Amino acid sequence: MSKLLIENASRVFPGVRGGAPTRALEPATITVGDNDFVTILGPSGCGKSTLLRLVAGLDTPTTGRIMLDGKPVTRPGPDRGMVFQSYTLFPWLTVADNVAFGLRERGVPATERSRVVGEWLTRVGLTSFANHYPKQLSGGMQQRTAIARALANNPAILLLDEPFGALDNQTRALMQELLLGIWERERKTVLFVTHDIEEAIFLASRVVVMSARPGRIKADVPIALPYPRHYTVKTSPEFSTLKARLTEEIRAEAVLAAEAH
Amino acid sequence: MKPLAPVSTPAKVVLGLLFFVLFFAAWAWATLGGHVSKTFLADPLTMIEDGKLLITKQGFLFDIGMTIWRVVGGFVLAALVAVPIGVLMGAYKPIEAFFEPFVSFARYLPASAFIPLLILWAGIGEMQKLLVIFIGSVFQIILMVAVTVGSVRRDLVEAALTLGARDQGILARVLIPSAAPDIFEILRLVLGWAWTYVIVAELIGSSSGIGHMIIDSQALLATGQIIFGIIVIGVIGLVSDFLFKAANRKLFPWSFA
DSSP states (O other), rough: OEEEEEEEEEEOOGGGGOOOOOEEEEEEEEEEEEEOOOEEEEEETSHHHHHHHHHHTSSSSEEEEETTTTEEEOOOOOOOOESSSSSOOOOOSSSOOOOOOHHTTOOOOHHHHHHHHHHHHHHTTTTGGGGGGGGOHHHHHHHHHHHHHHHOOOOSSEEETTTTSSSSSSHHHHHHHHHHHHHHOOOOOOEEEEOOOOHHHOOOOOEEESSSBBEEEEEEOOOOOOOOOOOGGGSSHHHHHHHHHHHHHHHHHHHHHHOOO | OOOOOOHHHHHHHHHHHHHHHHHHHHHHHHHHTTTTTTTOOOOOHHHHHHHHHHHHHSSSHHOOOHHHHHHHHHHHHHHHHHHHHHHHHHHHHHHHHHHHHHHHHTTTTTTGHHHHHHHHHTTTTTHHHHHHHHHHHHHHHHHHHHHHHSSOOOHHHHHHTTOOOOOOHIIIIIIHHEEEEEEHHHHHHHHHHHOOOOOOOHHHOSSSSSHHHHHHHHTTHHHHHHHHHHHHHHHHHHHHHHHHHHHHHHHHHHGGG
């Protein structure tokens, strides 16, 4: 059954100073099955982040609706954990307190809280940094903490908005493996936005390709590569075929996007 | 010199002290060398002599104590009123819309212009001095705190929302802790301004305080005492600044990490 249903959701931003309104997202319909790992792939400015914000409830669709577990999404909530592209750890809290934030907001008792926090810090390999402040961490460590913070809350779905976009290539590859490892064990439903083709294929059970602005869904490509995936899969022929196909899809859009700017 | 190149700590200290040395040397040259009349400007040695006399014979320490008490008293009252209002204005736009126009207007009213009115209302006692400081500080703090709280990073607020935080939680556990170091910094800044208000308040209708001593000394042409009084204010300002900065480091280690 479908976990998340995005039905004809669109977003139009009103024009600034009497200018024409911006059509950020054309009506889009996507269903995400339980335990699916879906990546949304598109060139920058295609409305993929807008789509994710609609699902998070941080923004309201102009038309259409979004249903999670059969209930309409009206506002942000702990059932939709989110990891942002920018570093959004709370700088005044230690790593452990950041991970505990959602649990504290929900009134989880302290002993249970520290147990869950300890578990997640182990999973993202940051146990020895529990009492560090975010400023003392590298970018990769901050995003690992952000993933732990979102997952410690046990959300129904995990939303990631180009979480590794600001990291260097090597760190990014390691982070992909870490996230994939967590997903293979937890089997959370994941919606992951990226403009990186390799990243989209390597992680996902399904890649949704979006067109240049105004964003609409262009292709929906199942990724049949078996899990658990090893990083070596990136050099396999199947991977290359998929990459070639998605590169074609995306390239046309990137050209359009470049011309529009 | 290369632009933006750092300077070593010893060099920094030496350069900083050097200016004081040059300043006193120029002052000594102008006064002791006879280039400026003693009537208008006392020399550094006279100033120190006068300072000694002030403290040992004329109970100047009591004046200093009174002035500090007034500044701190008026400033604490202002902060107690202004910080909560500023935080609420920054967090809730209707509250901001309600207060902002009046506070912006009131901010430009010079506190010293209220002194005659305040003497009518509150006499020439302590209440009047506190009110001058209060009026001079409260609107400034309100506006600056409101701006600081209102400009807390949106993505932090959004992150908290997706973690299940509700309105109260956002205010208490995101907006306030995020703005706290800057609010502290605002208080440090406004405390410096409060010192100028207190002296003005003490120049008119006062029987104690550093400002009162300065206006008395003017009548006696005791420029040495006046300068000593001004230097004392500067030193107290430096000390309070230092204490504020030290407290800031202690309270908010994360923003210096």
